[in-house]
Amino acid sequence: MTNIRPEGKCPVCFSSFKFDKRRGFICPAHLTTPQRYVIRPFYKGERITRGTTFDGKTIRTLADALTLLRQFKDEKDRRILDITKWKSKLKIEYAFKHLIWKWYQEKEDLMNRGKLARGYVPKLRTYITNYYESFFKGIDVREILSCKDFARQLNKSPKYQKNILDALCSFFRWLRDEERLIQTIPVFPKIEVPEYEPQIASKDVRLAFLQLISENEPEHIPIFTYLIHQGCRPSEVRALMGDCIEGDQVSYRRNFSGRRLVEHTKTKRIRYNYLFPETRAVLPRVFPKQFVFTHGSGRSYSQDFLNDIYKRTLQKFNEKYGTNLDMPLYEFTKHSFGTEFINAHPEHEKLLQEWFGHTKPEMTRRYAKLKVVDAFRKLDNVKRIGSEWVVEGVKTP
Template identity: 30%
Template sequence: MLNSAKNMLAYPNLGEGGYMGGSVLQDSKTGHWYIQLRWNNETERFYRFEYHGVWFPFASKAQANKIRSLMQDEIDNGSFSPASYRPNSPLGIGKYVDIWLPLTDVVKNTRGRYKSFAKHFVEFFGIDKDIRKISKVNILELKKSLEESEYSKKTIYHILNTLKTMLNFAVDNRDMKELPSFPKLSNPIKGNIEYLGIEIQQKIFNEIPERHRPIFELAAEYGRRPQEVRALMKDAVTDTHIIIMRRFSEYELLEGDKTGKVKAFFKTEEAKRILKSTAPSFSEFVFTHNGKSPYDGKILNNLWREACNKVGVKIKMYNGLRHSKAGQLLDAEYPIELVSELLGHTKIQMTRDMYGRVSEARITEALENVRILPFKKEVKHGDH
């Protein structure tokens, strides 16, 4: 290990620094070099440095002086923390993930996804990589490594976006001064999203037991997320409106839709029919699977899969309900702005990215039709 450290004396440019506080000393017994300085009236000693998640002893006085120069720069700009120059630093990326995750203001499912994606960049950088020393080059190296490991574009997007979200938190919390430059991050166009036409969708609904059918039909009618319709309570249904004001995250009831907003819809004639067909209950929820309790995701997914199997179709429930509403409207040539508003997307670009290719066939059809329009030849004098 010591030889490896000697060989790395020339790597990264650690800077020259200005006025040097503290000193570099050599242990008379072991011969090891270390940095000693006074900080907050305490004597601090540092025997190792971190490189790519691995801690090495100083191979020479010159190498220790380079690290001391880095420390001096941080002392000068007010960002120095002795803990960051030791293993298990709270600013090490592994430890920081553990600190950050419980403080994120997101639902349980999203926090679980953050944790899953964070494992990838912690593994790449090593648990002791100081978050303040993550550079644009480091991020590009991470991206390249993920691409070479053949992760999907969508997964790479989520891993990098999770890292960016965490580092933004660190900046807001003044744990680091500025966010490193990230490559442009955009959620890959899903393109060719699977969705159902109205006829096939209705065949699937017909295979769902009548007692359970209304919750699926209402979700499809308004293009709502299943967890929002599961959470629909009787106080959110008026004579004229259906109000999406709650959602489930697994079994936890939360306020607002997925974006935290409240959305009201006029009752369509179809919605009135669906609600009228709902089995009566004393529950505060509109839809119950047993007359008492609201549906959970597992029950709905099982009902959906069984119905799809009977029809001979394989499609996720989310696609069969929410995505299908978007696809059906676009096929009927409604503008994408209307679809975006219905689905409650915060930006219309999100709708374009998700459903932009759904109507490509119709665009192609329109272009082809232009070619076969009747062509009237202009007759000029002298033509025969």
């Protein structure tokens, strides 16, 4: 069927759709079908390509493509064909491919100026090359009224689908608010993402892990002691310099974004925390512009190197104690610290939020889980005797 072409590829195996006389265009292996079509008839030696009907709707089915192609042939046979009407009206300034890369270039410029995280912008390039370009190829952004078909063909986890769609929605907001090319944002489906449940390591487990570090790789005791006792972002710990330490106080003012040191934290504000005695006991003394934590010949810790040490020691921990722990360093340190604190002091949620540097309390609650059953169990053990409240089983002086 040379005059009709399906757009996109099979969302499962990414192979091209094949034409079957009985079933139309289809992926033989997974039975998926195209979500868009274009007609490509010839007129006076010129190939005419059109992917929308005359009321501006994208051609979504093979039946609609055949109907439009028959209309073209009928007008041609009756010699009433107005070829200017059939030629694509897509201009470069409205082409999705042109605009999506213009938007990306702005994001890349912001990243180079330190305004956007280096871990975020490269993901946008991945979304564009792997998902957006193939689906919206050759489409005028003014003709995109809904992104539900695009979302439907994404064969990814709910979380990854949401990330792809959130970035695409950001692109359309840019078209509306900054470029003034569209009046309304297309309709997006709501993706339900299961609540994130971080894994937690108890304090005893974390201290036993620290003991293994001291036995096998003592050079790295300072940074792991800090991570376990202070409960903070590993990227900010790696970026600590001597000017951040003053007595029993630490200030977080730098961060590693990707592999680059940047002069601001993730939230773009300086944060001050208390240094616990266990941490102060192992802090090396360095000059103001030297990294606090180094290894080898004074090199700072990279994310990969720190994770390698952690995974290596966690494997030894599992072998020694017969456990099956498998969690990211972030959860083993920061999230475990937060969960332990909030369950011991549920009334101090705001304090923990400031400690973590979260801008919203919902973020703190997401990563520092209050164990409701345990909390009520403790409350149930509190009894009133006369004018005093006591906890059952605990002797008062």
